[in-house]
Amino acid sequence: MRGLIGLVAVLIVAGAMTASWAPGAALAGDGLRVEKPWARAAINMTRPAAAYLTVINGTGKQVTLTGVSSPEAGMTMIHKMVMDGDVMKMEPAGKIVIAAGKRFVFKPGGYHIMLMHLKQPIKEGDTLDLSVKFSSGKAMEVKVPVLATAATGPKP
Numbered sequence: 754m755r756g757l758i759g760l761v762a763v764l765i766v767a768g769a770m771t772a773s774w775a776p777g778a779a780l781a782g783d784g785l786r787v788e789k790p791w792a793r794a795a796i797n798m799t800r801p802a803a804a805y806l807t808v809i810n811g812t813g814k815q816v817t818l819t820g821v822s823s824p825e826a827g828m829t830m831i832h833k834m835v836m837d838g839d840v841m842k843m844e845p846a847g848k849i850v851i852a853a854g855k856r857f858v859f860k861p862g863g864y865h866i867m868l869m870h871l872k873q874p875i876k877e878g879d880t881l882d883l884s885v886k887f888s889s890g891k892a893m894e895v896k897v898p899v900l901a902t903a904a905t906g907p908k909p
């Protein structure tokens with residue numbers, strides 16, 4: 754009898770874990786969420802891949818995104834696109850401050866996550882693991898579907 758109760762408890766815990774991990778979303782508690790993660794495949798291993806996502810700050814206070822890492826990339830940077838005369842170029846974005854109740858969108862032509870020094874090919878259909886880090890010390894682990902090299906985003 755005791756064995757049966759133990760099994761039921763394990764099943765309840767497993768069910769709760771599945772419920773909090775909706776596809777494409779990650780939770781770090783306290784209302785911090787990531788939505789619509791996606792990545793652009795790398796043309797080959799010497800070229801970077803890029804990842805995009807939306808961070809929603811429902812915590813009620815300002816949060817600071819300090820960096821991103823991935824086991825698939827030797828180096829990961831947050832870049833932003835800026836105009837230099839009439840040439841668009843990218844530069845390190847530094848820390849990203851997100852006010853309470855606001856969302857921050859990474860997208861092509863704007864802020865993006867650059868995955869460099871790839872350890873394996875990143876191809877369409879793969880899933881990347883991204884860890885999004887915050888100044889609170891919290892990190893969100895995000896599963897990122899990889900789309901084609903010329904993709905402009907997931908289908909709505």
Ligand SMILES: [Cu+2]
Nearest residue numbers: 832843865867
């Ligand atoms: Cu870049």
